[in-house]
Amino acid sequence: MDFTLSTEQQMIRDLCKNFVKNEIAPIAEEMDETGHFPYEVWKKLGDLGIVGIPIPEEYSGGEMDWVSMMIAIEEISRGDASLGVSLLDSVTLPMNLINTFGTKEQKEKWLTPLATGENIGAFGLTEAQAGSDANAIQTRAVLDGEEWVINGTKQFITNAGLKHNSLVIIAAVTGEGSGTKKRISNIIVPTGVGGYNFGEKYKKIGWKASETRELIFDDCRVPKENILGNPEKGYNQFMMALQTSRIGFGAHSVGLAQAIFDVSLSYAKEREQFGKTISKFQAIQFKLADMIMEIELARLMVYKAAWQKDQKENYFATSTYAKVFASEVAKRCADKGVQIHGGYGLMDEYPISRYWREVKFEEILDGTSEIQRLNIAQKVLKL
Numbered sequence: 001m002d003f004t005l006s007t008e009q010q011m012i013r014d015l016c017k018n019f020v021k022n023e024i025a026p027i028a029e030e031m032d033e034t035g036h037f038p039y040e041v042w043k044k045l046g047d048l049g050i051v052g053i054p055i056p057e058e059y060s061g062g063e064m065d066w067v068s069m070m071i072a073i074e075e076i077s078r079g080d081a082s083l084g085v086s087l088l089d090s091v092t093l094p095m096n097l098i099n100t101f102g103t104k105e106q107k108e109k110w111l112t113p114l115a116t117g118e119n120i121g122a123f124g125l126t127e128a129q130a131g132s133d134a135n136a137i138q139t140r141a142v143l144d145g146e147e148w149v150i151n152g153t154k155q156f157i158t159n160a161g162l163k164h165n166s167l168v169i170i171a172a173v174t175g176e177g178s179g180t181k182k183r184i185s186n187i188i189v190p191t192g193v194g195g196y197n198f199g200e201k202y203k204k205i206g207w208k209a210s211e212t213r214e215l216i217f218d219d220c221r222v223p224k225e226n227i228l229g230n231p232e233k234g235y236n237q238f239m240m241a242l243q244t245s246r247i248g249f250g251a252h253s254v255g256l257a258q259a260i261f262d263v264s265l266s267y268a269k270e271r272e273q274f275g276k277t278i279s280k281f282q283a284i285q286f287k288l289a290d291m292i293m294e295i296e297l298a299r300l301m302v303y304k305a306a307w308q309k310d311q312k313e314n315y316f317a318t319s320t321y322a323k324v325f326a327s328e329v330a331k332r333c334a335d336k337g338v339q340i341h342g343g344y345g346l347m348d349e350y351p352i353s354r355y356w357r358e359v360k361f362e363e364i365l366d367g368t369s370e371i372q373r374l375n376i377a378q379k380v381l382k383l
């Protein structure tokens with residue numbers, strides 16, 4: 001067993017760290033204040049090849065492994081949670097879906113500009129009555145001649161409506177399935193097509209520069225060929241993509257937890273009470289020791305799940321463990337981090353207060369911790 005990163009993986013880590021230092025860290029606080037998504041920074045990420053890491057060269061990607069992609073998500077999220085989630089969402093969901101199930105034509109048309117960072121992708125599953133219960137979606141697509149006619153409303157969709165958001169892949173009911181299951185298919189809906197409108201940007205407690213919107217489809221027509229892969233298998237297709245995005249959320253949580261550790265350690269070494277820095281108090285040392293230990297464990301789980309995906313092994317269990325464990329590590333780290341900062345941890349001018357608002361997202365998005373534990377109990381332990 002070899003835990004050493006390859007030269008390419010290490011190169012990606014160094015590249016992202018450098019990028020965060022020069023391009024993201026200086027604007028992270030401003031992004032939280034203004035809620036402005038910095039497209040120019042996104043484009044630079046694309047130019048550096050970071051957005052297209054796991055995509056084949058044929059479609060302007062780096063043709064590298066998913067471990068490298070997760071390292072990139074971790075480091076970018078360590079710099080800023082909003083940019084991190086836009087990256088993980090675009091790559092693990094729409095890009096991953098088109099890359100895995102799309103036709104050559106779909107890949108040339110849609111995947112290439114996503115891989116270069118020219119565009120940003122979105123994935124729309126959630127609806128008002130269908131959050132944890134994905135099978136409860138009601139958005140319908142009916143074939144009318146050469147076009148799908150889509151009606152319904154999606155909610156909480158990341159990246160949708162951003163200036164350079166070119167498409168959303170939606171899950172829609174296209175017929176009856178077997179038993180109680182509906183036939184669900186994934187359809188590519190381009191931005192700007194008639195009958196497809198965005199709601200206002202949601203006001204969130206964190207990840208403010210990552211835009212999240214409601215999508216309204218009112219007799220929206222898209223060409224028949226915008227269907228992705230086998231229309232009977234839409235549910236399984238997006239479940240595969242959600243497994244990948246779970247690793248992505250694990251990597252995102254590790255990045256955020258590491259950022260929390262970084263600022264907490266440096267604060268502990270500066271702040272003096274009772275004539276010495278608080279880092280000399282065992283109560284503070286134990287918090288930092290627990291944080292770094294748990295972060296390392298979470299990181300190993302994320303890399304193992306990504307490695308299994310690269311090896312084409314079953315990564316259902318590890319991706320689920322990684323998502324739940326890393327998200328809860330990030331939350332525990334934020335709690336300890338604020339405690340280490342004392343009263344200053346509750347003040348806006350210290351980044352720890354922003355991180356504290358941001359960690360909660362990790363336990364809810366992409367399948368809550370309760371749903372992931374159900375997955376482990378039912379699908380891994382077969383209880």
Ligand SMILES: Cc1cc2nc3c(=O)[nH]c(=O)nc-3n(C[C@H](O)[C@H](O)[C@H](O)COP(=O)(O)OP(=O)(O)OC[C@H]3O[C@@H](n4cnc5c(N)ncnc54)[C@H](O)[C@@H]3O)c2cc1C
Pocket residue numbers: 089123124125126130131132133155156157158159204212361364365366367368369370371374
């Ligand atoms: C900022 C943001 C961005 C998002 N981005 C996207 C996106 O890009 N695309 C997309 O499709 N969706 C997106 N989502 C939706 C997200 O994945 C859902 O919010 C999440 O899956 C939970 O669904 P819900 O909010 O409806 O909660 P609910 O399903 O209503 O759950 C409420 C509570 O009940 C619990 N619960 C539900 N069912 C069970 C059960 N069977 N057993 C035990 N407990 C249960 C849950 O764990 C939770 O604690 C986003 C959400 C947010 C907030």
